Amino acid sequence: MTDQLEYRWVDDDATLHEVIDDVLAEERYAIDTEFHRERTYFPALALVQLGWGDDRIALIDPLAVDVSAFRRLFESDVTAVFHAAQQDLDVLTHAVGAVPRHFFDTQIAGGFVGYGTPSLSALLNGELSINPPKGDRLTDWLRRPLTTAQRQYAAVDVAHLLDVHDRLLAQLDELGRVSWAEEACRELAQRPVGATDPMAAWTKLKDVKGLRPKPRAVAQAVAAWRERTAVERNTPVRQVLPDLAVLGIAQRQPSSAKELGQARGVDDRFTRGKIAEQLLQAVAEGKQAEPPEQLRGGDDLDRDLRPAVTLISAWVSQVAKRERIDTAMLATRADLTAFLAGDPEARLAHGWRNELLGDGIRRLVDGKAALTFDRGNGLRLVDLDD
The missing domain is CATH 3.30.420.10 (Ribonuclease H-like superfamily/Ribonuclease H)
Incomplete structure (x- = not known):
């Protein structure tokens, strides 16, 4: 061209x-x-x-x-x-x-x-x-x-x-x-656009799921301070304070500038002046706060549902291929988990996804249908009443 x-x-x-x-x-x-x-x-x-x-x-x-x-x-x-x-x-x-x-x-x-x-x-x-x-x-x-x-x-x-x-x-x-x-x-x-809710910013941290309740509350408070500061300065959050430092502070829960400097990921610039005061204040607030609920992910799924999600995921992939629809657009693992857990807001419970998949999954769960393997067509949903 x-x-x-x-x-x-x-x-x-x-x-x-x-x-x-x-x-x-x-x-x-x-x-x-x-x-x-x-x-x-x-x-x-x-x-x-x-x-x-x-x-x-x-x-x-x-x-x-x-x-x-x-x-x-x-x-x-x-x-x-x-x-x-x-x-x-x-x-x-x-x-x-x-x-x-x-x-x-x-x-x-x-x-x-x-x-x-x-x-x-x-x-x-x-x-x-x-x-x-x-x-x-x-x-x-x-x-x-x-x-x-x-x-x-x-x-x-x-x-x-x-x-x-x-x-x-x-x-x-x-x-x-x-x-x-x-x-x-x-x-x-x-979908939400713009700034992240400061009180939800902690959920974007890597390895945050392993934190115990009190460190989790401190991580939430420190991450919220970081998010608000980043918005105020219009600078990337990790330039305000690295993720590793947020987690290090959450684990150590320092009460002084000296202890703050001993937290993993915290260098000297965070242990002096106004920024140190603000970080220690955030730690103190986190210690007093009610810990947020622990994040759940695919590994936390009810053990009884895991085989169902795995099997249905394979069927979804086949439906996507047959219908020439992007698999990620049709249904993610999180979509299947939410639907099987009975979430009324699950994307599979409404609209075109419900039309393609939702009714079939309901019949599977209710024992009215089963998945069989056809050598020519792969996984196939069949009604047990047939």
Whole structure:
């Protein structure tokens, strides 16, 4: 692919409003973002790409315009077409304070028509026989001016997305799965974005499941302090305090700067001044707090359910292959565990997953069906009444 794409570079508010007015006259638009988050807590928006109508493209410089103008577009009924929307939703939530009310994710849609979890390149190649240029993963999108190569790479991300949208919608319609894709997009929209709840930050620590109750309470308090500090400074949490130090402090539960310095992972910069005072205060609060419940995982599953989860997981994989649906999208081990444990909010209890799997699993659990092995077709669900 060597043709140069035409685009409009937008670096003033008046032009941005003109572009938004044009897009609002459409039924849909393609959107993508470029951002960095390596050195910050929140992602730093570096570029917004829009595609609409007959090959119209705008590259919008968020460093030069008031991005709150996007609210007018996002709150409209015009559908935004993303590819792999989750991180875009996160960065737009922080930068704009809003995300599109109506959106469609081509990566999700691809998972329903045999693509697994496809990259945009895979969809462009598979649906349109287009091989987009490979980008430089280390490119600095915040540096100005952007090079011609950077701008072309960014434009490609939206140039053909509406054509891919058309192709995928046609396939979904043929398979009767448009509503499935729409439901999956709504699920994505409901996922929390932005800052982590400070009181839940401890759950992201590695090896935290082995902590006893009191150290667990201290880990929760120290991790909460770290999360709030990271948000305040807009810096990655592990630059505020390493995970190893959080766990070391939780195990040792220091009451002085000297003891703090003896905790594993804690170096001298954490044993002096205000930061030492704040850490010791967090430890003291953790000692007085009610310990949070211990985290549960797959290894903590009721022993009676483990064989069932293992067997049903094999059947799920076969159903996914037969239906040409991404296995991870259909049902994870956590989904099966929640469903078998009777969680009413389990994803398998509702919608398209319930239609494909839920009823069958219920019949298995109730003894009304069984899984048999067919040499030609693998695992097969059969009703015992037959």
